[in-house]
Amino acid sequence: xxxxxGVVYAAYLYNxxxxxxxxxxxxxxxxxxxxxxxxxxxxxxxxxxxxRFWPIVGNTxxxxxxxxxxxTISAMLLAAVLNRETRAMGVLRTAFFLSQVLSVTVVTLxxxxxxxxxxxxxxxxxxxxxxxxxxxxxxxxxxxIAIVITTVWWALGIAMILFLAGLQDISRDLYEAGALDRAxxxxxxxxxxxxxxxxxxxxxxxxxxxxxxQVFGQSHLITNGGPTDTTQxxxxxxxxxxxxxxxxxxxxxMAVFLFVIMGAFSVLQFVLGREES
Amino acid sequence: MxxxxxxxxxxxxxxxxxxxxxxxxxxxxxxxxxxxxLARTTSSTALGLVPYPFTAQNYxxxxxxxxxxxxxxxxxxxxxxMTFGVLLVSTTAGFALARLDFPFxxxxxxxxxxGLMVPEQAVxxxxxxxxxxxxxHNSDHALILPRVAVPIGVFLMYQFFKAIPKxxxxxxxxxxxxxxxxxxxxxxxxxxxxxxTLAILTFLYAWNDYLWPxxxxxxxDFFTIxxxxxxxxxxxxxxxxxxxxxxxxxxxxxxxxxxxxxxxHYVVQAMTVGGSxx
Numbered sequence: 234x235x236x237x238x239g240v241v242y243a244a245y246l247y248n249x250x251x252x253x254x255x256x257x258x259x260x261x262x263x264x265x266x267x268x269x270x271x272x273x274x275x276x277x278x279x280x281x282x283x284x285r286f287w288p289i290v291g292n293t294x295x296x297x298x299x300x301x302x303x304x305t306i307s308a309m310l311l312a313a314v315l316n317r318e319t320r321a322m323g324v325l326r327t328a329f330f331l332s333q334v335l336s337v338t339v340v341t342l343x344x345x346x347x348x349x350x351x352x353x354x355x356x357x358x359x360x361x362x363x364x365x366x367x368x369x370x371x372x373x374x375x376x377x378i379a380i381v382i383t384t385v386w387w388a389l390g391i392a393m394i395l396f397l398a399g400l401q402d403i404s405r406d407l408y409e410a411g412a413l414d415r416a417x418x419x420x421x422x423x424x425x426x427x428x429x430x431x432x433x434x435x436x437x438x439x440x441x442x443x444x445x446x447q448v449f450g451q452s453h454l455i456t457n458g459g460p461t462d463t464t465q466x467x468x469x470x471x472x473x474x475x476x477x478x479x480x481x482x483x484x485x486x487m488a489v490f491l492f493v494i495m496g497a498f499s500v501l502q503f504v505l506g507r508e509e510s
Numbered sequence: 511m512x513x514x515x516x517x518x519x520x521x522x523x524x525x526x527x528x529x530x531x532x533x534x535x536x537x538x539x540x541x542x543x544x545x546x547x548l549a550r551t552t553s554s555t556a557l558g559l560v561p562y563p564f565t566a567q568n569y570x571x572x573x574x575x576x577x578x579x580x581x582x583x584x585x586x587x588x589x590x591x592m593t594f595g596v597l598l599v600s601t602t603a604g605f606a607l608a609r610l611d612f613p614f615x616x617x618x619x620x621x622x623x624x625g626l627m628v629p630e631q632a633v634x635x636x637x638x639x640x641x642x643x644x645x646x647h648n649s650d651h652a653l654i655l656p657r658v659a660v661p662i663g664v665f666l667m668y669q670f671f672k673a674i675p676k677x678x679x680x681x682x683x684x685x686x687x688x689x690x691x692x693x694x695x696x697x698x699x700x701x702x703x704x705x706x707t708l709a710i711l712t713f714l715y716a717w718n719d720y721l722w723p724x725x726x727x728x729x730x731d732f733f734t735i736x737x738x739x740x741x742x743x744x745x746x747x748x749x750x751x752x753x754x755x756x757x758x759x760x761x762x763x764x765x766x767x768x769x770x771x772x773x774x775h776y777v778v779q780a781m782t783v784g785g786s787x788x
Contacts, residue, residue: 282619334718391782481639496627
């Protein structure tokens with residue numbers, strides 16, 4: 234962890250132009266080596282080596298990456314389309330936000346049956362078109378995608394609202410000026426909306442990272458972490474280590490790991506929030 | 511602005527919006543279909559999205575047997591208790607930190623706000639051992655107490671009270687009004703919108719929380735509806751029947767959905783403020 238901090242610090246010094254590029258890289262690598270050489274590294278044989286922990290961190294990161302990009306992109310597009318104060322748009326927003334208030338167990342109840350190859354709505358639709366149903370939850374390639382779909386369905390609302398708020402801050406004049414230069418529709422979105430939305434995008438991404446890093450219910454209730462650990466995530470592993478295997482010490486150590494990562498993102502969120510106001 | 515393009519746009523977005531609603535509609539529809547039919551097929555009419563053949567038997571069964579009514583009441587007690595507790599702690603703490611002068615005020619404020627960084631998932635193990643030492647698990651107060659002093663609540667109220675001009679209470683002080691009265695008669699009425707947001711945020715959080723009830727309530731009698739639903743969904747097909755489990759899901763969602771539809775503005779605001787912090 235300290236080694237990582239060293240790397241971050243070196244990157245910071247480089248950005249603030251206090252170090253040349255080579256010195257910064259040398260410093261970063263040096264700091265890493267200080268920890269890797271005595272055996273503090275997650276590779277095989279290292280003191281941080283753990284057969285299950287790091288793959289699970291990897292799964293969590295995969296999940297976060299997919300869920301965050303899925304939510305962010307779809308929420309942004311929706312917000313851009315729904316950004317008008319009319320009745321119909323209000324109703325549509327409500328439709329997209331509704332799933333957000335449901336509890337994780339209701340969400341997993343709905344989706345574990347949606348994905349069921351025998352009873353699921355998705356299987357029924359595929360059969361209608363003559364395809365053979367995908368065994369979503371027990372197929373190694375699809376289980377993660379299934380819980381990401383569930384999560385995007387669940388968590389889209391807040392991101393959409395944040396984007397709508399961000400969009401209202403963009404002055405109409407910009408679009409009128411753009412229209413004079415024949416920038417309308419997609420062009421306007423690309424050249425006017427996106428650049429002005431940068432701050433909101435960053436905020437939404439950081440918020441989503443914090444939120445989805447804590448993922449537990451989707452993995453615990455839909456796939457049970459399986460098949461063969463492919464959807465096992467950090468919080469579920471902490472829970473199992475602590476309460477099924479009664480190894481509270483090891484579970485706490487992993488909880489501290491989680492806390493450090495999330496703490497870093499919370500600080501980032503705080504700083505971004507400060508800039509906003 | 512309301513030209514033909516606009517109507518096409520509404521129509522075009524209506525399709526994904528409908529798809530977004532389909533899973534929820536499906537749950538409601540399945541809950542109104544007989545279990546015998548569901549055991550054979552879940553797509554009787556219009557892919558199962560229309561509840562035909564129709565029955566309300568699942569709901570009748572739900573209230574006649576099973577633990578769902580008990581779990582529902584547990585959730586009501588826990589959610590209302592937590593909401594009341596959070597409002598009490600957050601308004602008083604927020605008021606004291608924002609408007610009273612006392613030693614170490616700044617460090618205490620900073621200390622409270624640092625709590626914003628700590629996720630529930632990182633502290634539930636020590637919390638569990640602590641409550642085990644007290645012998646408090648499997649009770650309503652074990653489900654309520656850990657989340658009563660929430661940093662986000664204190665932070666919200668602190669920010670709100672901070673923004674009220676100093677003149678108001680200074681004028682009242684000159685008239686010889688005490689702090690408690692200023693708090694009760696001047697500050698709280700002003701803070702109603704903020705308290706409403708906080709109350710809704712807390713209620714939703716308490717109703718939907720899963721991890722803490724999962725570790726704290728091990729006896730079925732103390733399950734909240736959210737936890738109870740998780741315990742029956744793993745073996746729904748064998749024991750209770752799909753329709754009845756779906757009916758439980760509908761019942762579990764009803765309070766939050768009604769809350770959302772009535773106080774939509776506050777709910778959206780609360781959830782956005784809450785963001786990642788519950």
